[in-house]
Amino acid sequence: MVNNTFNLKVAKVKNSAGNRENRSVPEPTLRRLPGYLFYLDKLKKEGVLNISAPTIGKELKCDPTQVVKDLAYTGVKGRPKVGYNIYEVIQSLESFLGFNRTNEAFLVGAGNLGAALMAYQEHQSLGIKIIAAFDVDKNKIGKEIGGIHILEYNKLFHLSNRLNISIGILTTPNAVAQEVAEDLVNCGIKAIWNFTSVNLNLPEKIIVQNTSMSAYAAVLLKRLNES
Amino acid sequence: MVNNTFNLKVAKVKNSAGNRENRSVPEPTLRRLPGYLFYLDKLKKEGVLNISAPTIGKELKCDPTQVVKDLAYTGVKGRPKVGYNIYEVIQSLESFLGFNRTNEAFLVGAGNLGAALMAYQEHQSLGIKIIAAFDVDKNKIGKEIGGIHILEYNKLFHLSNRLNISIGILTTPNAVAQEVAEDLVNCGIKAIWNFTSVNLNLPEKIIVQNTSMSAYAAVLLKRLNES
DNA sequence: TTCAAATAAAGAAAAATATCTTTAAATGAA
DNA sequence: TTCATTTAAAGATATTTTTCTTTATTTGAA
Numbered sequence: 356m357v358n359n360t361f362n363l364k365v366a367k368v369k370n371s372a373g374n375r376e377n378r379s380v381p382e383p384t385l386r387r388l389p390g391y392l393f394y395l396d397k398l399k400k401e402g403v404l405n406i407s408a409p410t411i412g413k414e415l416k417c418d419p420t421q422v423v424k425d426l427a428y429t430g431v432k433g434r435p436k437v438g439y440n441i442y443e444v445i446q447s448l449e450s451f452l453g454f455n456r457t458n459e460a461f462l463v464g465a466g467n468l469g470a471a472l473m474a475y476q477e478h479q480s481l482g483i484k485i486i487a488a489f490d491v492d493k494n495k496i497g498k499e500i501g502g503i504h505i506l507e508y509n510k511l512f513h514l515s516n517r518l519n520i521s522i523g524i525l526t527t528p529n530a531v532a533q534e535v536a537e538d539l540v541n542c543g544i545k546a547i548w549n550f551t552s553v554n555l556n557l558p559e560k561i562i563v564q565n566t567s568m569s570a571y572a573a574v575l576l577k578r579l580n581e582s
Numbered sequence: 583m584v585n586n587t588f589n590l591k592v593a594k595v596k597n598s599a600g601n602r603e604n605r606s607v608p609e610p611t612l613r614r615l616p617g618y619l620f621y622l623d624k625l626k627k628e629g630v631l632n633i634s635a636p637t638i639g640k641e642l643k644c645d646p647t648q649v650v651k652d653l654a655y656t657g658v659k660g661r662p663k664v665g666y667n668i669y670e671v672i673q674s675l676e677s678f679l680g681f682n683r684t685n686e687a688f689l690v691g692a693g694n695l696g697a698a699l700m701a702y703q704e705h706q707s708l709g710i711k712i713i714a715a716f717d718v719d720k721n722k723i724g725k726e727i728g729g730i731h732i733l734e735y736n737k738l739f740h741l742s743n744r745l746n747i748s749i750g751i752l753t754t755p756n757a758v759a760q761e762v763a764e765d766l767v768n769c770g771i772k773a774i775w776n777f778t779s780v781n782l783n784l785p786e787k788i789i790v791q792n793t794s795m796s797a798y799a800a801v802l803l804k805r806l807n808e809s
Numbered sequence: 810t811t812c813a814a815a816t817a818a819a820g821a822a823a824a825a826t827a828t829c830t831t832t833a834a835a836t837g838a839a
Numbered sequence: 840t841t842c843a844t845t846t847a848a849a850g851a852t853a854t855t856t857t858t859c860t861t862t863a864t865t866t867g868a869a
Contacts, residue, residue: 383856385804389796393756393779407816415781418858423817435816436866453803467728471698472795479779481799501694521806529620546806548798552620552706554642562809564802568699568793569616571775572708575791576680577612579748579773582789610826634846645828650847662846663836 384425385452390415391425392448399441407438454482459520461544463535464527465490465498465505468550468568472524474501483522483548487514515542524548525555611652612679617642618652619675626668634665681709686747688771690762691754692717692725692732695777695795699751701728710749710775714741742769751775752782 394415398406408426412419426439431447433439449455462469465488476485489508490496498505506514523539525532525547532553539547546562549555555563621642625633635653639646653666658674660666676682689696692715703712716735717723725732733741750766752759752774759780766774773789776782782790 379808380804381856382801385801386797389794389800390779390781393796394781409816419816420818420859421857424819424857427818433817434866435818435864436814438816451804452800453807454800458803458806467698467701471694474694475795479796481796482803483799522802545809546802548802552617554617554621560809562802562805564798564805566795566798567616568702569620569706569708570613571791571793572710573616573679573681574609574612575749575773575775575789576685576709577607577678578789578791579685580680581606582772582787608826636846646846647829647848648827651827651849654848660847661836662834662848663844665846 380428384428387417387421387425388429388448388452389454391422392445392452392454395441395445395448399445403441405438406441406444408433410438452482454480456482458483458522459486459518460484460522460524460548461486461511461515461520461539461542462488462503462524462526463490463508463511463539464525465492465495465500466526466528469524469526470500472526473503476501483524485524486518486520511538512542515544519543521545522548524550526550529553607655611655614644614648614652615656615675615679616681618649619672619679619681622668622672622675626672630668632665633668633671635660637665679709681707683709685710685749686713686745687711687749687751687775688713688738688742688747688766688769689715689730689751689753690717690735690738690766691752692719692722692727693753693755696751696753697727699753700730703728710751712751713745713747738765738769742771746770748772749775751777753777756780 391411394411395406408422409419412422415422423433426433426444426447429444429447429451431439431444460483462473462485465473469488469490473485473488475481476483485501485503488500488503488505489511490505491508495505496507520542521544523536523542523544523546525536525539527535529551532549532551533555536547536549536555536557540557540561544561546564547555547557549563549565550567552567552569557563618638621638622633635649636646639649642649650660653660653671653674656671656674656678658666658671687710689700689712692700696715696717700712700715702708703710712728712730715727715730715732716738717732718735722732723734747769748771750763750771750773752763752766754762756778759776759778760782763774763776763782763784767784767788771788773791774782774784776790776792777794779794779796784790
């Protein structure tokens with residue numbers, strides 16, 4: 356048997372830019388991992404020391420073998436008849452997801468959603484720390500939300516030269532989304548969390564995570580109307 | 583050949599409650615549809631009359647046959663060599679998704695995310711109209727965001743008796759999420775858009791759409807760190 | 810020490826989804 | 840009118856993801 360830790364199936368998928376690349380972790384798994392983390396954190400506070408995959412599966416209503424496989428991606432080992440050590444599995448999840456590192460980000464567009472995210476990250480750990488926010492609205496510039504200063508948009512270039520930020524959060528109006536995204540890329544941003552409805556046209560190497568509210572509204576409405 | 587319009591494959595999948603049910607539209611398709619709608623709306627404003635699936639695919643960077651199949655779910659018919667009539671396809675998408683109906687909703691938890699959604703829906707069509715918001719915070723009660731009044735939480739029961747609302751938007755702190763969700767169900771809510779990190783335990787018939795910010799943050803962080 | 814029960818891990822099968830291929834229809838130009 | 844071209848639609852294949860099955864390990868009780 357080869358080294359277990361790296362004995363993971365490598366899936367060939369297409370990214371948003373359409374080019375094939377090797378990925379070690381399936382996206383559905385990645386989306387489930389923070390759910391485990393939150394639930395396990397709650398258990399830890401309750402004083403639980405060990406937790407089995409079937410128990411997690413029962414509580415989170417998903418297949419126990421899926422839990423085992425998802426957790427295996429993080430490298431954590433469970434013991435038969437006992438389950439996982441709660442400290443080990445939380446530590447493993449956090450370090451795997453990068454939630455224990457400081458992943459610094461710029462936010463552009465301190466409107467509704469932008470302001471919400473700024474205030475939100477104070478209490479809810481997203482694994483991302485917003486360093487500064489930018490806007491063109493004179494009424495917003497100079498204000499502070501969730502401990503984050505809102506700066507003039509044209510200061511973005513200057514500040515990105517000094518700091519080395521790799522994440523950009525895009526919460527601008529749709530009309531300027533493409534333009535701002537290109538600016539972010541020129542500032543050295545490597546990944547964009549896109550909350551607009553615009554399909555961004557950016558270099559292939561840029562990681563784009565689209566999180567459009569309307570997509571989830573659509574699923575909800577359809578499921579409701581077909582029931 | 584049988585009637586084309588209803589000649590759609592019916593997928594057997596498990597819903598969040600774990601029980602099998604028949605669904606006519608795959609979730610990935612549903613999530614893509616609002617993206618088409620937004621793009622086509624933009625084209626309409628530019629005066630475009632017809633649009634082909636290959637063109638949509640090229641712009642939105644996805645497979646042209648996937649565009650054809652996704653649009654076919656809405657019932658719209660395209661013409662070879664011409665493509666789809668832009669008015670027809672937009673109308674078809676909106677009516678299929680229910681975006682042209684008034685899908686009324688209650689929102690509970692007028693905090694960061696809640697306030698953002700209230701303000702957001704003023705400008706961005708999500709197909710959902712928030713009728714009233716509820717909170718327990720005395721400082722928030724009586725205020726108005728995005729034209730929506732914030733009411734005392736205990737007024738929820740009274741108001742739900744008069745109005746017949748079927749959608750509940752859950753933007754409370756995690757600690758009270760389960761409790762509030764149960765209240766919403768008791769008020770006759772049929773579908774819950776859950777923005778908390780809590781895995782809700784509710785009757786099977788209740789439609790739950792989980793939209794946890796941390797899930798998308800996780801995907802972004804992992805893709806960034808593995809690149 | 811032995812054995813039964815519980816469980817993670819690995820592998821196989823099934824289901825769902827995406828991509829590729831073929832077909833047939835419609836258009837506009839010759 | 841004819842024909843090449845474009846395209847939607849339908850079907851087939853491939854990929855990805857989930858679920859089911861088997862195996863082997865560990866634990867605690869007899």
